[in-house]
Amino acid sequence: MSETAQSTETPTYPHVFIDDILEQIKNNDSGAPRKHVAILGGGMAGLTAAYELLNLGHTVEIIEASERTGGRVWTHHFSDESYNELGAMRVPLSHDYTLHYVNKMGLDPKWIPFINSTPQGFWDIHDVITNNTPEEVQNEIYPKFKLSEFFSNTPSGGAIFGSLLANVINTLTAAEINSLFEGNMDTDYLRYLDNLSLGEFLRRNAGMDAKEVAGVFTSLEVWSDKSITMFIRDEIVGTGEGLRTLDGGMDQLPKRLTGHVRTNVVYHTEVLGITRDEENAVEIHTRNNETGESETKAYDYVLCTIPFSVMRRLKLQGLTYGKMRAIRNMAYANATKVLLDCDQRFWQNPEGYGILGGSSISDNIQRQTYYPMNNLKVTSTSNRSLCHGLHTSADGEYTVEPAGDWNIPGAITGAYCWGRDARRLGVLDEENRRRVVVQNIERYMPELDNHVVGSVSIDWEQYKWAAGAFAFFRPGDINLYFQDAISAEGRLFFAGEHCSTDPAWIQGALISSLRAVNEIVSIR
Numbered sequence: 329m330s331e332t333a334q335s336t337e338t339p340t341y342p343h344v345f346i347d348d349i350l351e352q353i354k355n356n357d358s359g360a361p362r363k364h365v366a367i368l369g370g371g372m373a374g375l376t377a378a379y380e381l382l383n384l385g386h387t388v389e390i391i392e393a394s395e396r397t398g399g400r401v402w403t404h405h406f407s408d409e410s411y412n413e414l415g416a417m418r419v420p421l422s423h424d425y426t427l428h429y430v431n432k433m434g435l436d437p438k439w440i441p442f443i444n445s446t447p448q449g450f451w452d453i454h455d456v457i458t459n460n461t462p463e464e465v466q467n468e469i470y471p472k473f474k475l476s477e478f479f480s481n482t483p484s485g486g487a488i489f490g491s492l493l494a495n496v497i498n499t500l501t502a503a504e505i506n507s508l509f510e511g512n513m514d515t516d517y518l519r520y521l522d523n524l525s526l527g528e529f530l531r532r533n534a535g536m537d538a539k540e541v542a543g544v545f546t547s548l549e550v551w552s553d554k555s556i557t558m559f560i561r562d563e564i565v566g567t568g569e570g571l572r573t574l575d576g577g578m579d580q581l582p583k584r585l586t587g588h589v590r591t592n593v594v595y596h597t598e599v600l601g602i603t604r605d606e607e608n609a610v611e612i613h614t615r616n617n618e619t620g621e622s623e624t625k626a627y628d629y630v631l632c633t634i635p636f637s638v639m640r641r642l643k644l645q646g647l648t649y650g651k652m653r654a655i656r657n658m659a660y661a662n663a664t665k666v667l668l669d670c671d672q673r674f675w676q677n678p679e680g681y682g683i684l685g686g687s688s689i690s691d692n693i694q695r696q697t698y699y700p701m702n703n704l705k706v707t708s709t710s711n712r713s714l715c716h717g718l719h720t721s722a723d724g725e726y727t728v729e730p731a732g733d734w735n736i737p738g739a740i741t742g743a744y745c746w747g748r749d750a751r752r753l754g755v756l757d758e759e760n761r762r763r764v765v766v767q768n769i770e771r772y773m774p775e776l777d778n779h780v781v782g783s784v785s786i787d788w789e790q791y792k793w794a795a796g797a798f799a800f801f802r803p804g805d806i807n808l809y810f811q812d813a814i815s816a817e818g819r820l821f822f823a824g825e826h827c828s829t830d831p832a833w834i835q836g837a838l839i840s841s842l843r844a845v846n847e848i849v850s851i852r
Contacts, residue, residue, distance in 0.1 A: 339497065341565045342506045346428045349842045350380075357384050357849035365848060366391060366612060366625075368599050369633035371399020372834050373823040373841040375585040376429065377631055378592060380845050390589065391614060393598040394793050397586045401834065403577030404739075404784050406669040411577050412700060412739040414665055414786045416834055418442040420718075421570025423830075425838035426581075433584035435574060441706045442571040445722065446686030449699075450772045453544050453691045457772045460686070474537045483722065485545025490720030492533050492542075493563045496521070496556075508561055509829050511810035518557075523803045526559060527552025546719040547695045550747030551661065555803045559717060561829060568721030575702050581834075599634060601643030608818035613643065629851075631844050633824045633837075635660070636813070637795035647820075650812035658809055658826060660796030662789040664750035666694070666743040666765045669782035674775065675699055676734035681773070684728045692768040693753055694743035703738070705731040742769060742783075746797075754787030761785045799826035814840065821847055 344352075363386050367374045370392035378388045390397075400415040419426050419442075430436060449460040454472040458464035462483035470480050482488050499517075500508075507514050513522045526548060530539035543549025548559075574580050586593065600622070601613035610630040615622045632639070636658045644652065675683040684704055688697045707727040742765040745753060753761055762783040770776050788797035801810075806829070814827045823840040830836030 339500075339502075339505050339564050341422050342509045343839065346424045346842075349846065353380065353384075353842065353846045353849055356846060360849055360852055362386050363629050363848065363851075364627065365389075365629045365631060366610075366627040367631045367633065368602075368612070369393075369399065369824070370397035370586070370593055371633055371824070371837065372401060372582060373633040373825070373837040373844075374399075374631070375582055375589060376838050376841040377633070377823065377845050378589040379585055380842065381848070382589060382592070384849065386849075388589065388592045390593040391597050391599060391612070392593055392595050393617070395595055397593060398579055398582030399837075400788070400794055400797070401578050401582050402786075403579035404667055405577065406737070406739055406782050406784075408669065408671075408737040408781070410669055410700070410737040410739040412667045412698075412741055413573075413578055414667065414784070415788075416578055417698070417741075418571045418573050419834065420565065420567045421572070422566045423833065423835035425842070426834045429585070429838065430574070430581055433581060435580055435584065438574045438576060438580065439572045440575045440701055440704070441685075441726075442573040442701050443685035443704075443706070443726075443728065444568065444571060444687060444718075446683060446728075448681055448683045449686045450688035451545075451690075452688065452768075452771055460688075470541070473541050475541060476535070476538070479534065479538045479541070485541040485543070486720045487722070488534060488538055489530070489542040489546055489548075489559075490563070490717065492530070493560060493717065493720060495533075496560060497563060505564060508557060508564075511806050511814070511829055513807040519807065521560065522555055522557050522806055524556045525552060525803050526554050526556050529556040544691045545689065547689065547746065548719060550745075550749055551800070553802060554659075554661075555801045555805060557806065558801055558831075559719065563717035563720060565830070566716040566721075567718040567833070569716055571718075573701055599642060601645070602630070602632065602647075602820070603644075604646035604817055604820050606646075610818070610820045629819050629821070629848055631821045631823060631848065633822075633841070635794055635796065635824060636799070636826055638793065640795075647817050648812070651815070651817055654809040654813040657805070658799055658813060659802045659805055660789075660826075661746060661798055661800035661832070662750040662754070662787070663746050663797035664743065664754045664761075664785065664787045665741060666753070666761050666785040667739050667783060668742040668762070668766065668776075668780050669737065669739045670776075670779040671737055671781045672779060673700070673703075673734045673736060673738040674779055675740075675773065676730055676738075684730065688769075688772065690768060690771075692771075693745060693749050694765045694768050695745040695749055696741070696743070697769055698741040698744065700738045700740065703731045703736070705729050737781075742766065743785075750787065750797075751789065754790055758783070758785055798832035800831060814843070816844075816847055819851070
């Protein structure tokens, strides 16, 4: 157990700040020979690395298997000009790397608030449907569970979870918090926490009923087997604070980056294998999936941003046992999203639901339903308090009103579900996914199907070039695999959200990318 506890205030996000890493890269690159770098994968990590290396005068080639860049940042645009996100959809205020590149790409004017919840949204839990207010939760839903008096006064299951995380964070020393983000479980207390699952943490600290309430309100019950340290880091970072998104779609960021590196991207080219020889040269075996032609080419420097979930099926030779073990065993979470395009934003009708942004949460298979954040005018916000993570914080006070007529098309995220729910929904075909999601949302919005004019969905585990939504560590994974995962193999380097302690976020991909760029340019 730690000897020195932190204050009750949120600890500082312990990482190398964006300005500092860019300065390090510049200094380490000075006077070094120019390099030719092959980058495997055109997602956020690959695009960012290419952008920085090209600006420093290096030669870059991006090998991308699909027909598009951006990876798991993917906005779907419907024909009626409505849109929503198949992938990444929000950015916390603390994610300075992401904010930096949005600014660098001239997208700052596009920022709009991402509102996680509003009082007009719905809870559909334990066969009870209520609005999203503490009073209705406590009076209508909580009586369905056997909560202690202590927990029955909390506004939601997320608040229960947040208070438990805050108790743990207040027992960590500053050194232990730094180690959490470096991936070094170097004290007995950190090793204890890292080997503790979310489900076991909740059971030990809250009891079975509070565990269930926290799980269904946050939709995290499907991830009971994940390491609690994942959520501790999220709470420290403040992933629920100051959330924002890009008006017009998050894909504007990778598209702008691609505009700077466009001539350096080779599309439809699948990596089949990677061979590292004793002289540190790296051979990349590829196939053009349009022409069917295969090629083997040697490079002096390679940055691999391919998810380990995909690398598992490649032919890999000459890598260390530790790297191969990390590739074999790194855990990935699945997510399925179903977007529903509606002919009008009937949920905004002030004489009906009056829902302006935010979400509705259910314990049915669709779990989370998000309403579009564009065409809204948010005129004031206040800081959140007590809880700070994505799954624990509550939106501050704000004034929000429509920025235009609600009688225009809009696309909702009908379902955003994880883990076993994502798989169970994902095995259905496109039409049946839509049907199941609409049917469940109609429990509290019975007119929905009358307005749906289109849909699209994705099961990220079935998407060939991702084979999972994001890395999500199990108990002990950080201690067992993380250092091997991020370590270079001679002149073969690794990046991507799976190579960071901020997995599942654009920020994690960018942090790992610039770390790898710094390693590459430092070689003399």
